[in-house]
Amino acid sequence: MSLKLPLRELRRRPTRFLVATVVLAFxxxxxxxxxxxxxxxxxxxxxxxxxxxxxVIVYSSTARDSFLRSRITADVRxxxxxxxxxxxxxxxxxxxxxxxxPGEADPADVAIAGYELAPKGVPEVSxxxxxxxxxxxxxxxxxxxxxxxxxxxPAKTEVTVVGWVxxxxxxxxxxxxxxxxxxxxVQNANRPDAAxxxxxxxxxxxxxxxxxxxxxxxxTGGATSTLTVEEAVLALPxxxxxxxxxxxxxxxxxxxVLAVVGLFFSLLTLERLGLYGVLKAVGASSGRLFAGVVxxxxxxxxVAFVAGSALAMAAAAALPSGVPLQLEPSRxxxxxxxLLVASVLGSAISLRKVLHVDPAAAIGTSS
Amino acid sequence: MTVLDxxxxxxxxxxxxxxxxxxxxxxxxxxxxxxxxxxxxxxxGKTTLLSIAGGLLAPTEGSxxxxxxxxxGHDARRLTAFRREHVGFVFQSVNLVPFxxxxxxxxxxxxxxGGKGGRAARERARALLDELGLAARGSNMPSxxxxxxxxxxxxxxxxxxxxxxxxxxxxxxxxxxxxxxxVMELIRREMKARDTAAVIVTHDTRMTHYADRVVRIxxxxxxxxxxxx
Numbered sequence: 252m253s254l255k256l257p258l259r260e261l262r263r264r265p266t267r268f269l270v271a272t273v274v275l276a277f278x279x280x281x282x283x284x285x286x287x288x289x290x291x292x293x294x295x296x297x298x299x300x301x302x303x304x305x306x307v308i309v310y311s312s313t314a315r316d317s318f319l320r321s322r323i324t325a326d327v328r329x330x331x332x333x334x335x336x337x338x339x340x341x342x343x344x345x346x347x348x349x350x351x352x353p354g355e356a357d358p359a360d361v362a363i364a365g366y367e368l369a370p371k372g373v374p375e376v377s378x379x380x381x382x383x384x385x386x387x388x389x390x391x392x393x394x395x396x397x398x399x400x401x402x403x404x405p406a407k408t409e410v411t412v413v414g415w416v417x418x419x420x421x422x423x424x425x426x427x428x429x430x431x432x433x434x435x436x437v438q439n440a441n442r443p444d445a446a447x448x449x450x451x452x453x454x455x456x457x458x459x460x461x462x463x464x465x466x467x468x469x470x471t472g473g474a475t476s477t478l479t480v481e482e483a484v485l486a487l488p489x490x491x492x493x494x495x496x497x498x499x500x501x502x503x504x505x506x507x508v509l510a511v512v513g514l515f516f517s518l519l520t521l522e523r524l525g526l527y528g529v530l531k532a533v534g535a536s537s538g539r540l541f542a543g544v545v546x547x548x549x550x551x552x553x554v555a556f557v558a559g560s561a562l563a564m565a566a567a568a569a570l571p572s573g574v575p576l577q578l579e580p581s582r583x584x585x586x587x588x589x590l591l592v593a594s595v596l597g598s599a600i601s602l603r604k605v606l607h608v609d610p611a612a613a614i615g616t617s618s
Numbered sequence: 619m620t621v622l623d624x625x626x627x628x629x630x631x632x633x634x635x636x637x638x639x640x641x642x643x644x645x646x647x648x649x650x651x652x653x654x655x656x657x658x659x660x661x662x663g664k665t666t667l668l669s670i671a672g673g674l675l676a677p678t679e680g681s682x683x684x685x686x687x688x689x690x691g692h693d694a695r696r697l698t699a700f701r702r703e704h705v706g707f708v709f710q711s712v713n714l715v716p717f718x719x720x721x722x723x724x725x726x727x728x729x730x731x732g733g734k735g736g737r738a739a740r741e742r743a744r745a746l747l748d749e750l751g752l753a754a755r756g757s758n759m760p761s762x763x764x765x766x767x768x769x770x771x772x773x774x775x776x777x778x779x780x781x782x783x784x785x786x787x788x789x790x791x792x793x794x795x796x797x798x799x800x801v802m803e804l805i806r807r808e809m810k811a812r813d814t815a816a817v818i819v820t821h822d823t824r825m826t827h828y829a830d831r832v833v834r835i836x837x838x839x840x841x842x843x844x845x846x847x
Contacts, residue, residue, distance in 0.1 A: 255729055256715070256718075256726070259722070260717050263717045525713070526713070526715065526716075529707075529713040530715075530730070531698070532674060532701065532707050532709075533701065533702065533707055533726070533730065533775070534698055534699065534701050534702025534703075534727065534730045534731060535698070535730045536695070536698050539730065610698075610701075611669040611674040613674075613707070613709055613713065614668055614672075614674060614707075614709065614710075614785075614787050
């Protein structure tokens with residue numbers, strides 16, 4: 252089906268579509284910004300958990316799924332080890348502290364993470380000596396370099412950075428992955444009120460098969476609360492609320508996009524009723540005319556999205572690094588798809604008007 | 619041979635309990651190459667008759683045969699295709715597509731029929747524009763053309779698909795007398811050259827001498843000479 256007519260109108264009368272394109276471009280930028288902030292916050296909060304190469308994470312049942320409140324003793328660990336389907340178990344512990352960086356006036360915010368089973372991208376723990384750690388790349392922005400010895404917390408516990416890992420931040424702080432002994436040393440020196448014994452960890456990371464969560468919680472007699480990694484990500488403080496708040500704003504903005512496209516093309520259709528009457532009289536079907544409206548809405552949306560994306564990227568580059576804005580390719584794909592769907596639905600508001608154009612009205616009309 | 623054959627056509631509009639008879643047992647036949655002027659005051663039913671003849675409106679009663687095809691029972695979809703292939707329209711206000719050139723306005727008819735505006739279609743459009751005295755104006759937009767030129771482009775659009783019947787709705791109402799006469803001369807010349815039937819709605823008696831026959835309509839009834847001589 253030839254749709255030259257609507258494309259020619261776009262090409263020859265671009266100013267007619269300028270207002271809608273500019274408004275949609277700004278809305279695209281807004282959507283990408285909101286999405287980028289959500290992604291930045293989400294990725295920055297959850298990296299250390301998403302990176303876990305495991306099936307489930309085991310907390311103590313009184314911890315309400317919080318690492319900082321959770322304590323797993325050696326007895327409980329033995330019970331977990333013995334569960335059918337469990338292949339590997341590793342201890343995990345976090346402590347959030349400030350760290351003095353050589354040559355930097357301001358302390359860096361770090362999360363010291365003790366591990367046994369290596370998360371994705373993190374080297375095997377056997378490659379680290381006590382007092383050594385691999386740091387999340389985001390700490391580079393705070394002046395940390397490989398070879399630096401950081402003084403962690405008020406006790407100034409020394410940890411030397413020996414390498415980088417990507418996308419493993421924890422609650423917006425750059426994680427430094429250390430062995431469990433180093434983690435305990437940092438924890439006990441800087442948080443004596445929450446000190447842990449030598450055989451205690453905060454949580455267990457478990458690899459295995461079958462319905463592990465139920466089996467583990469049954470085997471420990473209710474002493475544990477076991478979550479899948481996905482559930483553990485959402486159980487991190489604020490993550491779920493953050494997601495739902497941002498998503499509500501994003502979906503509300505998409506409703507505005509739908510309204511803008513709907514209103515704009517409704518007005519344009521109203522303006523064209525006379526012309527549509529003539530075109531129907533000389534043999535255009537309603538379907539062809541409506542397809543033209545949808546095509547124009549789609550083209551306007553594509554142009555607006557490209558402009559909006561360029562604006563969002565330029566603005567993101569100009570922002571200070573502390574703003575947790577992260578423009579991921581998947582966010583562009585989502586925003587583009589959502590805009591297209593909203594613009595097609597918005598233009599569909601004109602369908603009734605196009606269908607109701609009476610070709611007979613072209614006769615006997617003087618203007 | 620008859621191109622338009624309307625028999626005993628009635629068109630009744632209902633408004634609540636009231637009935638308005640717009641066309642009352644109208645019978646009209648128009649032959650190939652014949653030009654019929656339809657004359658009548660406002661509200662007499664001219665527009666309704668033209669709309670039914672062109673397949674824009676369905677009659678309440680009676681039958682309509684155009685170019686040998688009985689369109690009385692056609693649904694909206696079939697009527698759309700039928701109009702595209704068999705009927706040309708020239709409207710009172712010129713109604714060209716404002717963002718297309720004169721040549722592209724002719725090609726619209728081809729594109730609406732699924733054509734791609736290929737070389738043959740473009741050559742036909744140029745030949746038509748040449749015939750209508752618009753050879754140099756093919757790339758002009760409607761806003762760059764005079765009223766008379768725009769009306770000639772509209773005539774070209776109506777003739778583009780070689781229809782058997784062309785319906786003109788007050789084609790000279792927006793033109794001064796001299797231009798109006800030029801357009802009527804052109805219409806007569808083109809219709810006769812193609813042996814195409816035409817019905818021209820007008821209220822301007824100065825233009826009726828260009829027609830072969832004048833049919834009057836009052837209160838939805840045809841009052842004079844509704845069949846070819």
